[in-house]
Structure formats: structure tokens, C-alpha cells
Amino acid sequence: MRRTRSLLAVTALTALALTACENGTGTRDEGASALPETPSTSASAPASAPAAPADGGTTTPAKNGNKDGNKDGTKDGTKDNAKGGSKTPAPATRVLCNGSTTKVTAQPVPRPLNHLLLTVTNTGSKTCDLTYYPVLRFDEMQWVPRAAEETHPQAVVTLAPGESGYAGVLLSAADGSGDGGTTAEKLTVAFQGMTPNSDGGASATPALPAAGVYYDSSLTVTYWQQDREDALSW
Template sequence: MRTNRVRTTALAATALVAALSLTACGGEDKAMGTKAAGSAAPTATSTDTTATATEGTAQPDAPKAGTPDTQTVPAEGKHAGGNGEGKKPETAPNEKAAPSIPACTPKNSKVKVSSVSRPINHLLLTVTNTGSTNCAAYYAPFLRFDGAQAVYPILDDSKPQAVVTLSPGEEAYAGIALLGEPGQNEPVPSDNVGVIMVDRNNQSKGEATLKLPADTATDGLGFVTYWQSDVENALMF
């Protein structure tokens, strides 16, 4: 498997418990330039969500794939940054002014995880807008396998040209590579994964806990992609 460029940040482990207990931030921010989402779903065995409240906290950039660096959810009001200080979040490419679009969250969407036959050692995340108005799948899903404090690496090279906006009933996708380069780390079985969804300002809007397909194992050196408008883009990395 080729090495992919991802961003790294080290944040304090003690902030996790406080971060997961906070309530939702008020108001939705203005959305970035948008891209229509596809509606095709993969043929795969999937599991549904059990949502838990983790609103109002900023999410970190993920560690670089292939390294054991610990990544934690930061405290309220702090964005991703190497020193833990308030850092203005990145904006998506080709950002344009647009009407305010709420983030897709466990309250207005449904998230599921599916096994796929190709590529090997991959899973597929699918988020479906179950509300009555549009929602935006911002950035990437922040993953925590089996409740770990460290969040899974995010593949920066998978950043789309525009944020994926979903009409009611539409879907967005993210690919999960479970393993890094062969022989680096021993894969560890995992039963569940927490999927943290964020708004335009990279603030947590809730976490959905999913049961993983049987025999799922990760060595911590894989990655998750940004949200994509179709399955092919999500699984091409």
C-alpha cells in the first residue's frame, strides 16, 4: 500500500471526557461551496448507529498514517493545532459564499458501516440525510475504534473540491483503510467505532457508535477519507 500524506497534531488526553459531555454549540455556520451527492449505496453488510451526544467540541487533525502518535479530542473552544491553542480551521478548496446549511449530524442523519470486497482491508462509511432539509457533510468523519482516546488518521489527499451537500434521502461516503504497510504493527480486533461528525468550524455535532463487521481488525496505521459524493471516490485510495 502506498504511503499517503496526512496531517498530525498532538493534543492533551485529559480533554476527552470533558469534550464528550458538552452540549451543542448554538447556531449553524455558513456553508462552503457545495457539490451534489450521489444516492447509490454499496452492496454490503452494514450496521446502524447508536448516537451519543458529543456536541460543542472542536475536532483535531488526525495523526500521520504509519506513526503511533496519540491524537485526542480537544477541550471546548479549541481547534486543531500543534500547541492546543485556538487555531482558525482550514477552509475547503474553492470556498464560495452560500446560504447557511446545517451540518449532517446523528440527529438529522443516519450513519452505517459496511464491509466491501474491494479494495481489501477496507470498510465503507455511509451517511444518509434523514431530515426534511439539506445538510452538509463537512470535513471527514473523526473515528475512535473501541472508544480509544486517539482519533484515526485522516487522509489529507482525499479532500474534495467542495463540501458534499445532501438533499433529504441522499448519501455521502468515506472509505476506511484498516491496515498500513504490511508487517509494521500487529492488527488488533475491534468491535465498535465511534463516528464524530463536525460542522463548518470543525466543531463536534455528535458521535454515532457503530458495531463493526465481524473479524474487523486494525493496526492503527490506516486512514479514513474525507466525505465524498460517491462510493468510487471514497474507495479509490
């Protein structure tokens, strides 16, 4: 029995030795140590570049979501206030007409009777406004002649450089009903501002005829008019 076991052990050892000699490594090759396959593409190769546009141009990254990549975000890269664009002109400056920007004359007229025509000509470089009516003072009179309300114009009289405006003055009643008549040798014309009876600037002192002009309590003045005929039609 013991001899039989010894023979079996020798036989097993001999089989193991023969197997080791077959693969040359002293261990049995089970195929687990096969080398991995070499990849066809290197892992460090860069990613493929983006495809070129169909029209052959280059692609510029858009800024601020703009398709064309313009800096200011407009489609054609132009600015809204580009040089050379049209600009709305500033409105022209208008001033008040007064003695510093106009020439004033006072001329007696044959018709209507007892009337004086005031003419104001813009001698400045800017358009001016003749507001309300002239405030008259003959010599050193202490009262202000009234204005004829029926002559109130629909719009302020505006004079461009070189243009003239007018006002008519009723000096005395044609039927002699006025009182306190006297002859004046000097006339001062004051201008009103943008509100009634406000100061409109420098006054004017147009020359009167050498003999002076006669006036009485009927003294009345019109509002400034754009046309000469309107100033003398009442």
C-alpha cells in the same frame, strides 16, 4: 355816479336770478354732478370655473406634484409592494449532518483490501452539509486516525433529504507493515462543525460485523465524498 353804480348792481342781481331759474336749483349746472355709469357686471359675481378637460373628464388636483393625483405618487396609483406581486423566495436553510439527522452504516468491502465503507444518509427534512472527514474511535482507542489529504474534495459534500455521502476507511496495511493490530467490536463516528476539529453535533454508532474488524497503526480515513467510488479509489 352813485346812481350809475346802483343800476349796475341791480342789473347783475337780475342776471343771477334769471340763471338760477333756468336750472331750477338756484345754482348753475356745470355738468360735474353727472351720475356714474352702472357697471354691466356685478363686482360680487364668482370667478369663472376652470375649463373642463378636452376629453370630458373631471380634473382632480394632484397631490405631491403627481399629475394624476394618485396618493402614493405613482402614475397608475399602484404601490411598489402590491399584494400579489412576485417575491424573492428565502434561501433554504442548511444544517450540519450528524447522528441526529442521518443514518450511518459501516460495511467491509472486498475491494480494495482491508477497507471499510461508511455511508451517511440524510434522514431529515433539510439539506445538510458533511464537513471535513469523520472522526473515528474504535472501542476505547486513545488516538485519532489521520485523514488522507489527497482525498480532500473541491467542495463541501451536501446532502438533500434522502441522499447519501461516503467515506472510505483503510483498516490495516495490506503488506502487514502496520503494528499494534487489534480487533474492534464497536465504532463511534463523530462529525465536525464548520471549522476543523470543532463539534458538529451528535455522533453515530454504526453496527460492525459480529466478528468485529481488525485494524492497526495504518488506520486512515478519507474526507467525506459525494460518490461511493471516490471514497474507495485510494
